[in-house]
Amino acid sequence: MTDQRFGLDRRVALPGPLPLDGGGTLAPVEVAYETYGTLAPARDNAVLVCHALTGDQHLASAHPRTGKPGWWTRMVGPGRPIDPARHFVVCANVIGSCMGSSGPASTDPATERPYAMGFPVLTIRDMVRAQAMLLDHLGVEMLAAVVGGSMGGMQALSWPATFPARVRACVAIATTARHTAQNIAFHEVGRQAIMADPCWRGGDYYGGEPPAAGLAVARMAAHITYLSEAGLTEKFGRRLQARNAKSFGFDADFQVESYLRHQGLSFVDRFDANSYLYITRAMDYFDLGEEHGGLLANAFRVSATRFCLVSFDTDWLYPTPESRSIVHALNAAGRPVSFVELSSPFGHDAFLLDVPELNRVVDGFLRGGVA
């Protein structure tokens, strides 16, 4: 296939304009994406995979800069539940991000300078609408499935609610239909850390020193929420880092401190601080029930989509009751739904890690749609 729309590391500038929930429009809409496999002649085998807060479009291929393998090769690849031999797989960088899709670091055509804080505040539904524009461009009218974990799961849930006639199946893993006060609170800590960094300069730091210290702290705080207490205890306990005794100072005495500092520092190399502000804001604004008259069941009433939800017993960021409330809404709406809480020591991050049961469930669910 020589169609330049398909393949790895693709970019497209869609003319838009994309009307936004917060008012105003975005144009052009740049989208960085990858596709794997071949769109069947009947155009019925497309699977859209949605990434999480700091994810990217390099779903199942090596990252062009870092050389690291794709972020979900456990789920997507030959012999995996989502298999390019059967599926036409699409993964796009969300708008607002910094991996090639339109975001605060992009050039504002009105000023020829980076948008910075002039970029419009987005919602999860805006991200989904941009993905729909990309699918239009790719000639995909109907998705066999939309699949995502964490913020990707929010997009996955938002898809059938926004485009009920375009999705046959939805897999939403370790996610929620709305951000709770606690979720918002953690995000606000991260945003304040960024904005308190003198380098942030009201977001206008492009071409200069970025607010790396603030972004690193934001990442450290968030990273704690991705792990379970038991997982942290098992991994680090109270063990000391490369020393035999406490220093009675403020070095990273404990291994867990050293680990978090490393997580923070390595994050700033690959992520834009303003994008972090915009995407966390979109997640905080997410309340699928609120978007549908205050009743979550209404979000699903007109769709013909099958749903599969998975939560993890050690995930305290989006704990099982969040998934269960989505299940109740789907039951009330009469939609076919599968749900299971899987056991894993890994906390919220489990959806990215080795949980064989997860693959079994997703594989069975996706195949279950084939009569």
Added chain:
Amino acid sequence: MSPPCAPLRPDLAAIAAHVAGDSSVLDVGCGDGALMAALRDGKGVDARGLEIDPANVAAAVARGLPVVQGDADIDLLGYPDASVDYAILSQTLQTCRAPDRVLDELLRIGRRAFVSFPNFAHWRVRLSLLWGGRMPVTRLLPEQWFDTPNIHHVTIDDFRAFVRGRGITVERTWFLSGDRRRSAAAANFRAEHAVFLLKR
């Protein structure tokens, strides 16, 4: 084409034989989805399930069945009234914390309800208590007293009195010992398990 599967448990086979084709079903305590799969593949039934054990749920979902992990005592509340043709509770009644409320929910959600349970008045159970003086461990009740999930043992006569007292209509009954039918008159003594088709 559906894969060949093991024959259904006798009570499930009785239920499967009497669910109308192309109907809708909620199987409460669906286990690994054996009955649901048989109904879907054999009769085109829109079958949904509720199951408490995560390994069973994973197995059922891996068969492509829409099964929700949940507890019959808690999670039936979210299902709308009269949303399925049949609500099925097979070998689960005796494990519920509040079997009376679960039965109410079943008859609210389903236009009809199939209920099957092991009969605690079967003669083997009686003999075991009478002569052995120990809690019965039988083919249908294989667990010891301390690890059994069965917390509300019930007999066929108990159940008959219960539904009569609540004004529930019994449309049909099947009384089984293995896969052999037993007469209604002798059921409380001779049937290992019972299946009731109920209607509000």
